[in-house]
Amino acid sequence: MKTYIISILICGLMITATSCKKFLDLKPLDSYTEDTFYNDEKGLQGGLISCYDALQTDSLYGNHLLTLGELRGDNLIDNDPGSGAGVRNQIEVFSETSANNILTGAWIGNYRAVYRCNIILDRAPKISMSETIKNQIIGQAKFIRALSYFNLTRLWGNVPLVLKVQSTEEARQNSRATAAQVYQQVIDDLTDAAVKLPTSWPDAQRGRATSYAATGLLGKVYIYQKKFDLAVPALKTVVTAIYAKTILDTVPQAKTFPNNLKTSKDVIFAVQYLLGGVKEFVNQDNRYRNNNNTNIINIPQSLFEASDNRKALVAITGTGGRPGKFNAPQVNNETSGDFPVLRCAEVLLMYAEALNETAYGNAEAFKALNAVREVAKASLKTPAMLTSQAEFRTAVYLERRLELALEADRWFDIVRTNQMTAIFPGIPTFRSIYPVPQVEIDNINNKNGWQNTGYN
Structure with missing residues (x-):
């Protein structure tokens, strides 16, 4: 009898547990979840x-x-070193620690992008739909994931390489992949994205990643790895398209960038913003507006020729000292000004650099360098002026500083071209990359090897 009662109780518990499980598994009827949204x-x-x-x-x-x-x-x-408890100033003067919240924000922001892309890349192959559209979706997700990992490894070197949606416990088990492994994944993603993406989008979808954006970024990644022989064909693909469409040599830069960034043919890929009460704007102060002398542009005007139309774009001009390069219309300090990630001008300069590093004296290298200078109304360079590979290299490095000023590439250029010691004498080289945020290390089970050398 006792055994019988226990059996009934067990059966009752099993039924109750089963019923509860079914009840708990019910999906919300008034909102989406990951399981119901991406289907x-x-x-x-x-x-x-x-x-x-x-x-x-x-x-x-x-x-x-x-x-x-x-x-x-x-x-x-930074002319206001005490602002925000000095966290921005720490970045400038090489005193940042793993507790710096700018570093924490950038780490989390990049992995947020990776996480969202991983969801798309996990779900897309399982959904029945047009293969063309599916490939375009996959290509865009791979481009954004590649861009995120490119930034992550430039900032921190070795970082976790997460290629699938993880549970919290799985994330706690992560280890850091080598920079070489991260770069290889970036290359794989961009190579596939270049095949899957179109060369252009309809105006209503302008701003999405294209095959040119993927191929151009791929060339940039090769240059960071000093694989110039691989960079040349990738960049040439985009350069050929540039010349075929006469993107750069038809309209002076001052009329196409920055004042008409959204329609400029110089822009291959930009992060886009929008005014109009839809919460898609960017704060104008974050575009180096010299508000109350918070930021001072430190690019010597003597580096520019008198005729160079880029000179005025990075001078302290306009109301509040806003630099002309990002002097986009604004309302209540909010602006629709896009942020250029990859421009035709940079592709041309990378092409010139890659050709020169492969072999000095290539006529195409001079042509690419001069295409950028011509648009800027600067004098053209000749082999009589740049008589060696080293001189041409120096000219390209300077041109990058002038052309890409304030576009978030200068620090990375200093590091990758081995100029850090010369420009910042006395700064230890371990600071060529940043400390891993401590809050991230605190969430990892095995913390060995997680912090970059030189940082506590």
């Missing part, structure tokens, strides 16, 4: 927008990448 084309497209949205935030192109990529270099001076 058709509409859901994927919506999720893809969130991937682009991740790039907009203050953690990335809205603010922090500008601090980490420009204020750290020699183009800007």
Whole structure:
């Protein structure tokens, strides 16, 4: 009898548990979850927008990448070192620690973008829809993931390489991949994205990543790895398209960038913003507006020729000292000004650099360098002026500083071209990359090897 009663109780508990499980597994009827949202084309497209949205935030192109990529270099001076408890000034004077919240924000912001892309890349292959559209969605997600990892490894070197959606416990088990492994994944993603993406989008979808954006970024990644022989064909693909469409040599730069960034043919990929009460704007102060002398542009005007139309773009001009390069219309200090990530001008300069590093004296290298200078109304360079590979290299490095000023590339250029010691004598080289945020290390089970050498 006793055994019988226990059996009944066990059966009752099993039934109750089963019923509860079914009840708890019911999906919300009035809202979406990850399981119910990404199950058709509409859901994927919506999720893809969130991937682009991740790039907009203050953690990335809205603010922090500008601090980490420009204020750290020699183009800007922070004239308000006490602002925000000094966290920006720490970046400038090489005193940042793993507790710096700008670093924490940039780390989280990049991995937020990676996470959203991983969801798309996990769900898309399982959904029945047009293969062309599916490939375009996958290509865009891979481009954004590649861009995020490119920034992550430039900032921190070795970082976790997360290629799938993880549970909290799985994330606690992460270890750091080598920079070489991260770069290889970036190359793989961009190579596939270049095949899957179109060369252009309809005007209504302008701003999405294209095959040219993927191929151009791929060339940039090769240059960072000093694989110039691989960079040349990738960049030539985009350069050929540039010349075929006469993107650069038809309209002076002053009319196409920055005042008409949204329609400029010079822009291959930009992070886009929008006014109009839709919470898609960017704060104008985050575009180096010299508000109350907070930022001082530190690019010597003597580096520019008198006729160079880029000179005025990085001078302290306009109301509040806003630099002309980002002098976009604004309302209540909010602006629709996009942030250029990759421009035709940079592709031309990278092409010139890669050709020169492969072999000095290539006529195409001079042609590419001069295409940028011609648009800027600067004098053209000749072999009689740049008589060696070293002289041409120096000219390209300077041209990058002048052309790409305030576009979050200067610090990374200083590091990759081995100019850090010369420009910042006395600064230890371990500071060529940043400390891993301590809050991230605190969440990892095995903390061995997580902090970059030289940092506590």
